[in-house]
Amino acid sequence: MRKRNLVVAIDGPAGAGKSTVAQLAAKKLEYTYIDTGAMYRAVAWRSLRAGAPLTDEKILRALEDIDVLLSYEDGKTRVFVNGEDVTKEIRTPEVSAVVSRVAAMGEVRAKLVELQRKMAVHGAVLMDGRDIATNVLPNADVKIFLTASIEERAARRWKELKEKGYDTSFEEVKSDIAKRDKADSEREISPLVQAEDAELLDTTGMTIEEVVAAILKRCE
Ligand code: DC
Secondary structure, eight states: OOOSOOEEEEEOOTTSOHHHHHHHHHHHHTOEEEEHHHHHHHHHHHHHTTOSSOOHHHHHHHHHTOOEEEEEETTEEEEEETTEEOTTGGGSHHHHHHHHHHHTOHHHHHHHHHHHHHHTTTOOEEEEESSIIIIIOTTOSEEEEEEOOHHHHHHHHHHHHHHTTOOOOHHHHHHHHHHHHHHHHHOSSSOSOOOTTOEEEEOTTOOHHHHHHHHHHHTO
């Protein structure tokens, strides 16, 4: 069902289900899917390799010669940092705990945003993140702000972490998400905010299939 080579921007807070539904929608549209959060996570993961405590210097050093590659095949994204497959490693609670700080740095954003714009030049792309509609691709053809109640977002993340074998409580996950939302929404550079021309899609109580269908409808 390949449509015209549209540029689709999806933004929203943590745990809104952006990557799950965006990957499925991209597959249906036969578009490339770009998970920009994974790119910030890749920088955070590399910064943590220098050992604790995390400092701005370590982040800048990790950024210097970083090569972030996203491969999207069969509806699945794999993330490579300088040739190393870090798809799983970038999703740990340790990376989640520091990624907002890494993403707040101007140098990090400048480098990754430039890369993201290059990835979208040919269209037929669905990109998700926090500042796609407002900053990375302000001329996107379709702009969606995807959200859900904090309880539902925390429940989804908690289930995901439990399935991966992490022993965390629901309250802990909820508090982490709330903290990250606050940091992402209040930072100075390109904070998380719904673009004026973006359509709000509240997925509370919706199934994955229903959300994918709603996105595809907006691309028609
Ligand atoms: O979507 P995610 O949870 O994997 O994103 C990880 C972090 O990266 C998130 O806390 C905010 C940041 N981020 C950002 O600042 N800008 C983007 N376009 C995407 C993610």
